[in-house]
Amino acid sequence: MKKIVGHLIVLSLLCLINVNPARAWDAEQRQPQSYELQQKYIHSFRQNAGFIHTERNDSIALFGDSLTTVLDSIGKYDEYFELKRVVIRSHILRGESRIAVAQSDMMYSKAQAMNHKFGMAMSLSAIGEVYSHMNRLEEAGTSLEEALKQLKDPSDNQILTKILLMQLVDNLLHLKNIGKAKLYIERINEYLSEDLSPVEQALFYNYNAYYCIQAGVPDEADNYLKEAWKLEPMLPVGIIRHLLITEAAYYESKEEYEKALDVYDRFFKGKAPQSNRGLYIDAMRNKAELYVMMGKEQEAFKQFANVYAYVKSVFNKNYPKEIDRLCTRFQADRLKFMNEHRRTLSNRYYVTGIAVCVLVLFYLIFLSWKKIFKLKESKRKQEEMRRKAENAIRKKNMFLSNMSHEVRTPLNAIVGFSTLLASEEDMGMDDDSRKQACEIIRVNSHQLLKLINDILDLSDFEEDNIHFNMKEHDAVKICNEVIETIRASYKLNVRLEFETALASLKLETDDSRLRQVLINLLVNAVKFTKEGSVVLKLEKANDGTALFSVADTGCGIPKEKQKLIFERFEKLNEFVQGTGLGLSICRLIVTFVGGKIWIDGDYTRGARFCFTHPLKYKSTLL
Known part of the structure; x- marks a missing residue:
């Protein structure tokens, strides 16, 4: 009904x-x-x-x-x-x-x-x-x-993905390709138990067990089989048949052939199934091979005969010629897919080639721009060097002009008065005149010697051939001696004083070079001060340095010249005797010992030069 x-x-x-x-x-x-x-x-x-x-x-x-x-x-x-x-x-x-x-x-x-x-x-x-x-x-x-x-996104097709993974594992295990099968088994094992039906769990355990058998670790296979058999009440007959074949393979791997034979007997219990004949044929063939391993040739022969008879009865009428046509069609479609894939790859290579060419072009443009930039920078530097060279030539010419004047003036005085002294009998010079002439010769000789020493010092600094004899000295004593030397060497029209609150101040220095700096500063101050005073002052700073300052009440230095006054050949007044090297040499000496020198821009009564000197010398390259 x-x-x-x-x-x-x-x-x-x-x-x-x-x-x-x-x-x-x-x-x-x-x-x-x-x-x-x-x-x-x-x-x-x-x-x-x-x-x-x-x-x-x-x-x-x-x-x-x-x-x-x-x-x-x-x-x-x-x-x-x-x-x-x-x-x-x-x-x-x-x-x-x-x-x-x-x-x-x-x-x-x-x-x-x-x-x-x-x-x-x-x-x-x-x-x-x-x-x-x-x-x-x-x-x-x-x-x-x-x-x-x-499947574009397997997460959207979990059911089909799991089925395909199991089919692939089953196929690869039959091919004994355990290396590739392991990759898909690992993907299967990523699923959580609560996301799997009892059938899926049993199959997952079954495939893991079969893989372990082929990988040579039957003990792990036994654990998976035990987990699978726990689900037996919820499994259909077809799944149980799969588990039986895996269990028989497990006993074969352990060489427990009788137990494997019992499992096959359980599999064949009852009539042959109308469904999944392929699994039934595999079981028949496995049982025949088991008889061979057990040395039962007669049983093996009968079993192989049964396999042949069953296969012939099942597939004589049903083996389709269409399978070859399907294979051909699938291969043709696969070839088409491969051609499309190659075309896609060619397009990618083409686009990649264009992209590479564009990048190379941009790179060449960048290199060209960089080269142009370097060329402009080089031209700018050349122009700057040209200006510096012109400035250096101008200063050199000015220096030579000044030198010729500075050298000629004392030489003329020395030669002239020397000549007078040499012919004193004819000239009838008295003792006072001779003393005056000798004094003029002495002053001009000293001036000429200072000029030559300045040039030699500058040359030594430029050639890095300068030498300092650093020892501990008393800065207060040096300042007092410098004051007395200038008082004895120059006719002063101003008051020259030394001020300090210190009884002594020990520092590591080259006393001759420190005296040179102090003398240059004091002589310059005296030279440009017509009336008033020139004061040398010494203090001890908090950072472990000595602070020297020379203040005068002279004409002062214009703001625009204060930044240039320490440059070589720079003179405040071109008509005043001097080479313009004294302050430059002072800066070189102070920098060498680790100090700093500057003009106090806030001082308005004249000019005030200051410089520092560390109490402990640390070697410093210029």
């Missing part, structure tokens, strides 16, 4: 489809039994990881094609391809290879024409299972890997 009702429902659906697809779906909506069947098939496929088992008179054989036609007509393509996959799986397990091949071919063509990635993944999964059922494991693995690649 149930079969008759089922056939009537199918006929009703077909009539509705032929009349109008839209009305057919309306009719489907009004028939909850058909909708429930569709959901039942898909749910069973998902929960059992694709391992559904149907007989020839099951409802999937009666309603599957009708329901897929309805889904196709209303555009529900995800459900259409998934249900189509269920139908093809059912045909494969029942041994209807010709039908499975034809429907896989049609399914693949439709998905490819629509460019439906999910549909192509489903159809490639079905094709892979067809190949596997026909023992063409290499082609099966290729199809399954292509199916996995079609």
